[in-house]
Amino acid sequence: MQIAVISDIHGNIGALEAALADIDRRGIGEILNLGDSFSGPFDAGAVADLLIARGIPQVMGNHDRFLIDRAPDKMDLWERWAYPRLTPAHLEWIRGFRALDERHGIVMSHGQPGDDNANWLHRRAKDGSMQPATLEEAAGPAEGIDNPVILSGHTHLPRAVRLPGGPLLVNPGSIGCPAYFNDHITPPFWAEMGAPDACYAILEQAGGAWRTSFHTVPYDTAPMIALARRNDAEPWARALETGWAPR
């Protein structure tokens, strides 16, 4: 059985369509979504419509939560782009997302269990860059979870770690936001995939063990770059041109 894992779409409908086409081409029927699907300078409404039409299970990302637990005039920039494009029906659907879910024995989380805003497979270094978490850092939040596969998104960086005892901890990377520079906190931090492509993971159970593979899907980013520029989101446009974050 193969399962595709997507995360951090951030409203990028062009990237989502490209990734789903790639998943469909491989004949994979099961898709799991780790959240942060809407916030960004693209088309949150089109993303919501497509995820609903495809019936893709999703957990709540921190940016999904910000859309439903903050008053519109208190929202940060990423949500201020997305919120007007979502209908009351979309918001009602988002309210139903669970923070933690389990499908096919696989644990789905956005950040860490109990904290949708926590990095798991990477950590923020003193210089602001994202560095791979150590084995101890990766294993800590998994304590008490005995599932064979645990999923976490949020950082936008693909990585797999085999935890002591065998569980596979996987971050599928980001579908729609390949790089960001966040200077809303001090010191600023950033993450960069190094390619503008949509990135996702495939899980496969073979010989009694789970394995994963990461897939980068190139697509025509020009319409999304134009949309970002229309929303005065130059850093997002540059990230989609290069896979790196301007700073």
Ligand SMILES: [Fe+2]
């Ligand atoms: Fe997130």
